Amino acid sequence: MMMEATLSARDAGSKPVIRSARRLERRSMMLWLLPPVAWFTVFMLLPYALLFYYSLGHSQDMRFVPGFSFHNFVRVFTDEPYLGVILKSARIGLMTSILSALVAYPLAFALAFHVRSAAVKFALYLLVIVPWWASYLVKAYAWKTILGTGGILNATLQGLGVTDEPVRLFLYNEFSVLLTLTYIFTPFAVLSIYAQLERVPTSLIEAARNLGAGG
Amino acid sequence: MTAEIELRDLRKRFDAHGAGAGGWAVDGVSMRIGRGQFVTLLGPSGCGKTTTLRMIAGFEMPTSGAILRDGQDITDQPVTDRDMRMVFQDFALFPNMTVAENVAFGLKTRRMRGRYSAADIRRRVGEYLDLVRLGGHSDKRPHQLSGGQKQRVSLARALITDPEVVLFDEPLGSLDAHLRKVMQIELIRLHRELGKTFIYVTHDQDEAMAMSDAIAVMNGGKVLQFGSPRDIYDRPTSRYVAGFIGHAHIVEATVAECDASGLTVTTGSGETVRLNEKAAVTRGQSVGLMLRAEDLSLGEPGEGELHGQVADSLYRGEYIEYVVELNGNAGVVHVHEPTHLAPFAHGAAVALKVNANKAHVVGGA
Numbered sequence: 001m002m003m004e005a006t007l008s009a010r011d012a013g014s015k016p017v018i019r020s021a022r023r024l025e026r027r028s029m030m031l032w033l034l035p036p037v038a039w040f041t042v043f044m045l046l047p048y049a050l051l052f053y054y055s056l057g058h059s060q061d062m063r064f065v066p067g068f069s070f071h072n073f074v075r076v077f078t079d080e081p082y083l084g085v086i087l088k089s090a091r092i093g094l095m096t097s098i099l100s101a102l103v104a105y106p107l108a109f110a111l112a113f114h115v116r117s118a119a120v121k122f123a124l125y126l127l128v129i130v131p132w133w134a135s136y137l138v139k140a141y142a143w144k145t146i147l148g149t150g151g152i153l154n155a156t157l158q159g160l161g162v163t164d165e166p167v168r169l170f171l172y173n174e175f176s177v178l179l180t181l182t183y184i185f186t187p188f189a190v191l192s193i194y195a196q197l198e199r200v201p202t203s204l205i206e207a208a209r210n211l212g213a214g215g
Numbered sequence: 216m217t218a219e220i221e222l223r224d225l226r227k228r229f230d231a232h233g234a235g236a237g238g239w240a241v242d243g244v245s246m247r248i249g250r251g252q253f254v255t256l257l258g259p260s261g262c263g264k265t266t267t268l269r270m271i272a273g274f275e276m277p278t279s280g281a282i283l284r285d286g287q288d289i290t291d292q293p294v295t296d297r298d299m300r301m302v303f304q305d306f307a308l309f310p311n312m313t314v315a316e317n318v319a320f321g322l323k324t325r326r327m328r329g330r331y332s333a334a335d336i337r338r339r340v341g342e343y344l345d346l347v348r349l350g351g352h353s354d355k356r357p358h359q360l361s362g363g364q365k366q367r368v369s370l371a372r373a374l375i376t377d378p379e380v381v382l383f384d385e386p387l388g389s390l391d392a393h394l395r396k397v398m399q400i401e402l403i404r405l406h407r408e409l410g411k412t413f414i415y416v417t418h419d420q421d422e423a424m425a426m427s428d429a430i431a432v433m434n435g436g437k438v439l440q441f442g443s444p445r446d447i448y449d450r451p452t453s454r455y456v457a458g459f460i461g462h463a464h465i466v467e468a469t470v471a472e473c474d475a476s477g478l479t480v481t482t483g484s485g486e487t488v489r490l491n492e493k494a495a496v497t498r499g500q501s502v503g504l505m506l507r508a509e510d511l512s513l514g515e516p517g518e519g520e521l522h523g524q525v526a527d528s529l530y531r532g533e534y535i536e537y538v539v540e541l542n543g544n545a546g547v548v549h550v551h552e553p554t555h556l557a558p559f560a561h562g563a564a565v566a567l568k569v570n571a572n573k574a575h576v577v578g579g580a
Contacts, residue, residue, distance in 0.1 A: 206294075
């Protein structure tokens with residue numbers, strides 16, 4: 001900025017009108033940038049800086065004592081339960097991503113290449129999007145009513161005589177967490193994969209088929 | 216001549232929401248294309264030429280009609296089985312592959328498995344890259360190539376599997392004028408060297424004239440005329456073809472006489488022109504007298520069959536182009552005159568001499 005200002009001041013003699021117009025334009029641009037930059041600073045950078053500041057200190061008698069030590073960081077990566085919880089979250093996240101992608105890809109592929117009718121395409125698209133309108137919590141509870149001991153799944157299994165007692169295996173374990181998370185994030189995967197597949201030019205697919213691929 | 220590809224009353228209508236909704240994109244195209252011929256489908260955009268080509272390739276299913284190959288009906292045959300390679304206007308090179316991988320694609324498909332060893336493929340890719348003069352570019356990615364180079368890769372990719380028929384969908388459409396000329400010569404050379412059947416789609420009449428053995432002029436989903444470039448240029452059968460190819464001028468006239476050696480027509484302004492053509496017309500029939508710039512020459516009044524006034528003259532370097540307004544509101548014609556002759560002034564009354572061997576009449580209103 002300083003450099004620019006000096007330059008324009010020196011050139012001011014040669015093209016004063018253009019220079020001042022540019023400066024004005026730059027100033028108005030800065031004005032427009034101010035709100036988002038201020039927002040980002042106050043609500044993102046500042047809290048992170050505070051958090052980082054606290055992370056270097058420690059607590060004593062329930063009070064924060066400032067300091068300069070990486071002890072807290074060492075604890076996170078060595079002590080239970082921190083490490084175990086972090087790894088478990090990462091594993092569930094990874095599994096959810098993989099499962100969502102596996103479920104989403106065929107649908108996105110069909111949507112992009114096989115569904116010809118615009119109406120059918122729209123209907124499928126809507127079916128993918130509608131779950132987004134319900135909150136995360138509601139969707140989690142919906143699965144509870146399906147998987148729980150008094151839920152639809154158990155009622156069906158008992159009704160069919162597959163089991164006498166409600167099966168408790170479905171709920172409160174990693175399986176149900178994965179299932180629910182996969183359900184929640186599959187639409188996201190469908191939309192992002194579909195958006196990419198849609199951009200593949202038809203001529204590339206035609207060229208490949210013309211050269212004897214697929215079919 | 217046996218027809219390698221035969222189109223029988225081919226028709227195509229797209230769904231209501233598609234392009235050309237409701238109407239016939241292709242409306243009864245019949246054509247016989249001989250082995251080794253270079254045939255061009257020529258017409259303005261929307262005339263059905265690309266749809267016809269795409270039906271031959273198998274990308275579009277005809278609404279009715281049939282496509283035959285060596286007498287066998289292939290209308291329902293899938294694209295992958297047709298053994299016809301297409302060269303696309305946007306090149307359609309696979310961006311995730313190198314030039315060599317793109318070219319080798321057709322040799323590596325499942326149905327080709329086992330037919331070529333890795334060494335065979337490498338040697339063949341090298342040969343075909345040399346054929347299209349792209350040796351040394353094999354490890355580049357498509358985005359590193361110029362438009363002309365991309366089209367050469369696309370050509371090599373199409374030719375490497377040794378197909379009998381190669382289809383071209385406006386392959387030079389996205390290249391600049393100079394490169395287009397270079398590639399035209401290249402395509403003619405490849406056609407001559409390889410002896411394959413080329414079916415070529417373009418809206419550029421110069422391209423069609425320069426390269427083709429035969430041209431099908433299309434409009435409104437129909438083939439208006441199918442013949443050699445010379446036939447189509449010299450003896451168009453309709454006003455549309457006469458106007459579309461080489462910008463001929465049509466002067467309204469009536470047949471005054473016709474006999475074994477030719478015919479005489481009278482224009483609206485009462486002037487008579489003699490033609491050495493044996494046309495299937497009858498006396499009194501109204502026809503269009505087709506006049507091309509190069510078949511006319513200017514003279515002083517009385518030195519030619521038609522008369523008019525010089526409205527404009529344009530110095531073109533190779534020749535002077537005169538714009539002459541014909542007497543009796545018969546329209547304007549352009550005449551090319553050698554530059555060494557004494558120029559005619561603006562507004563001068565002139566006579567037009569018609570080359571009786573080249574003048575031609577087209578029937579119909």
